[in-house]
Each structure stands twice: as structure tokens, then as C-alpha cells.
Amino acid sequence: MHxxxxxxxxPAVGAAFLASLVEIVEAFTIVLAVATLRGWRPAAFGTAAAxxxxxxxxxxxxxxxxxxxxxxxxxxxxxxxxxxxxxxLRKAILRSAGIIPLHDENAIFASETAQLxxxxxxxxxxxDWIAGLTAFKGVLLEGLEVVFIVIAVGAGRGLLxxxxxxxxxxxxxxxxxxxxxxxxLARVPENTLKFGxxxxxxxxxxxxxxxxxxxAWPGQDLALAAIVLAFLAVGIATASMLxxxxxxxxx
Amino acid sequence: MxxxxxxxNELLGMFLADARLxxxxxxxxxxxxxxxxxxxxxxxxxxxxLLFGCLxxxxxxxxxxxxxxxxx
Numbered sequence: 117m118h119x120x121x122x123x124x125x126x127p128a129v130g131a132a133f134l135a136s137l138v139e140i141v142e143a144f145t146i147v148l149a150v151a152t153l154r155g156w157r158p159a160a161f162g163t164a165a166a167x168x169x170x171x172x173x174x175x176x177x178x179x180x181x182x183x184x185x186x187x188x189x190x191x192x193x194x195x196x197x198x199x200x201x202x203x204x205l206r207k208a209i210l211r212s213a214g215i216i217p218l219h220d221e222n223a224i225f226a227s228e229t230a231q232l233x234x235x236x237x238x239x240x241x242x243x244d245w246i247a248g249l250t251a252f253k254g255v256l257l258e259g260l261e262v263v264f265i266v267i268a269v270g271a272g273r274g275l276l277x278x279x280x281x282x283x284x285x286x287x288x289x290x291x292x293x294x295x296x297x298x299x300x301l302a303r304v305p306e307n308t309l310k311f312g313x314x315x316x317x318x319x320x321x322x323x324x325x326x327x328x329x330x331x332a333w334p335g336q337d338l339a340l341a342a343i344v345l346a347f348l349a350v351g352i353a354t355a356s357m358l359x360x361x362x363x364x365x366x367x
Numbered sequence: 368m369x370x371x372x373x374x375x376n377e378l379l380g381m382f383l384a385d386a387r388l389x390x391x392x393x394x395x396x397x398x399x400x401x402x403x404x405x406x407x408x409x410x411x412x413x414x415x416x417l418l419f420g421c422l423x424x425x426x427x428x429x430x431x432x433x434x435x436x437x438x439x
Contacts, residue, residue: 195396199382199389202425206385209429215436253370257377264381318425322418325396329403331413343418350422358433 125278127340128269131316132279135265136286138309139258142219144294146254149228154247162251167287170259174266174280181271191328193268194321200264201317208311209351213358219306225299228254265313269320315351319343388428395420 143163151159181189210216228250262283270279323340326333333339383389399417402408408416 195393196382198392198396198421202388202392202421202428203382203384206388206425206428206432209425210432213429213433215433249370253373256370257373260374260377261381318421322421326399326410326414326417329396329400329413329417331399331403331417332410333414334410339414346418346422347425350426354426354429358429 125273125275127316127320127344128273128275129278129282131269131313131320132262132266132282133286134309135313135317136262136283137290138306138313139262140287140290141306142224143255143258144290145224146228146258147251148294148299149225150247150251150254153229154244158244158248159251162248162253163255165248166252166255166259169256170263173263174276177263177267178271178276178280181267182276187328187330189271189328190324193271194324194326194328196264196321197268197317198321198325200261200268201314201319201321203314204310205314205318205347205351208307208314209355209358211307212311212355215358265317268317311351315344315347318347385428385432387431388424391424391427392421395424 147159147163150162181193184192207216211218231250266276266279266283270276319340322343323333335342395417399413399420402416403413
């Protein structure tokens with residue numbers, strides 16, 4: 117594996133860790149709802165199956181992408197990161213400004229529990245199957261963004277494994293905290309994390325799109341730090357410019 | 368089938384949640400590619416237009432959404 121500057125490795129692993137933290141909190145809420153209503157077996161089975169599919173995607177797609185010429189890979193992934201990262205950042209800005217509501221894990225937990233309780237008159241086996249599928253789908257859909265981020269920040273720079281380990285570390289953290297508190301993790305500062313990840317992904321997107329187009333960034337990898345600061349400053353300024361008074365935001 | 372449909376919707380939503388933001392970003396990348404490829408623009412010009420263009424698109428997208436929600 118070639119040497120990678122810390123200025124690129126740290127944001128890559130950090131972005132994978134933080135993005136995973138956010139998505140896994142959301143997936144954990146669904147798994148917890150399943151486990152509360154139908155026990156841990158279907159929840160664990162559905163989760164394990166989804167994690168196997170997601171892990172398989174990384175193992176198959178990651179090395180395949182390493183074979184694509186570097187400039188082409190950076191350009192394609194850079195553009196995808198720009199679209200994805202700026203989308204995340206835009207939402208985080210709107211949430212931070214009170215224009216769209218914050219993600220409410222307690223409400224999601226209540227809605228998932230109600231949905232599962234609504235099919236309670238089915239036979240026992242069928243219920244376990246539905247519960248397992250619910251956990252599978254929840255983890256798969258939430259994990260899809262994590263897989264994209266791990267592949268996007270990892271491929272082309274030899275950072276696939278470090279980024280993967282960043283995501284895995286987030287999984288273990290949430291699992292440990294979740295098992296300990298045994299309720300939805302509603303107090304995680306989700307929007308702050310999303311804001312940070314949106315900033316990092318957008319910055320990676322600009323940096324890699326530029327490199328893919330043949331732009332030699334002044335200061336090379338250090339330019340990434342400057343781009344991160346630019347997105348962070350503009351994001352914070354936009355959120356504060358759009359911020360509504362609390363009463364207006366509630367209406 | 369529902370899982371596959373949801374998966375495709377999730378994938379589409381990941382990149383095209385705001386169609387105007389996505390289109391503007393792709394248009395900007397095309398302009399920078401033209402400037403760098405055909406006109407041999409330097410790194411400060413090409414990189415600067417890409418970075419500041421993205422920041423402008425982001426501010427416009429957030430402000431547009433805020434305005435449209437405040438009119439509802």
C-alpha cells in the first residue's frame with residue numbers, strides 16, 4: 117500500500133466514521149423497534165444479513181474500482197461526492213436554520229413499532245419473518261450511504277480498508293452504546309454530525325473532481341483543508357442567514 | 368420487489384434529491400472541464416471557479432428551499 121498523507125487520510129477515515137455514526141443511529145432505531153416487539157433473534161438475523169450484503173458490496177466494488185485509471189476514478193467519484201455531499205450539506209443547513217425539522221429518533225421508533233404492531237394478528241413464523249425483513253431493509257437502506265462514502269473516500273487512494281475500519285468502528289460504538297441504554301439514541305447531535313460530514317464530502321468532491329480534470333491544486337493535499345474550511349464557513353454563514361425566529365420555525 | 372424498489376429510490380435520492388442543485392453542479396463541472404481542457408486555464412482559475420461555483424450553488428439551493436417553504 118502506498119503512503120498517503122495524513123491530510124487526506126484523516127478526513128477520509130473521519131468522514132467514514134462520522135457518516136456511519138449518523139446512519140447507524142438511524143438503523144439502530146429500526147432494529148431496536150424490531151427487537152422490542154419480536155425479540156432479538158429476527159432483529160439480529162435481519163441486521164447480520166444486511167451487513168453481509170453491504171460488506172460484500174465493499175469487498176466486490178472496492179478492488180474493482182482500484183483498477184479504473186486514477187484520473188477517471190477521481191473525476192467520477194469526485195462528481196458523485198459533490199452531488200451527494202452538497203445534498204447532505206444543504207439539508208443540514210436547512211435543519212440547522214430551523215427550516216426543516218430535525219430527525220426525531222423517538223418518532224421513528226414509535227412509527228416502526230406501530231407498523232410492526234399493526235401486523236400482530238399474523239401467524240408467529242410469519243411475524244418473525246416480517247420483523248427480520250424490516251431490520252434487514254432498515255440496515256440495508258441506511259447502510260447504502262455508508263458503503264458509498266467508504267468506497268468514495270477510500271478507492272483510488274488506497275484508503276479502502278482504513279475507511280472501512282472507520283465505518284466498522286462507528287458500528288461498534290453505536291452497538292455498545294445502544295445495548296447499554298436500550299432505547300433510541302435520540303440525544304446524538306445528528307445534524308451537527310451531518311453538517312460535518314456534508315462539509316467533508318463536498319470538499320472531497322471539489323478536490324477530486326479538480327484532480328480528475330487535471331487541476332494541480334496549489335499546496336497539493338493541503339488544499340483539501342482550505343476547501344473544507346471554505347465549505348464550513350459558507351455553510352455556517354448560510355445557516356445563520358436563513359435562521360428563523362423559533363416561533364416562526366415552529367409554525 | 369419492494370426492497371429493490373426502495374433501494375433504487377434510495378440510490379436516486381442520494382444524488383438527485385434536489386434536481387436543480389444536481390443539474391447546476393454538473394453544468395459547473397462541464398464549464399470547468401472546458402476551461403481546463405480547451406482553454407488551458409491554470410489551477411487558480413479552474414480550481415477557483417470550481418470551488419466558488421459549488422459554494423454559490425449550495426447557498427442558492429439552501430436559500431431557494433428556505434424561500435419556497437416560507438411562502439407555503
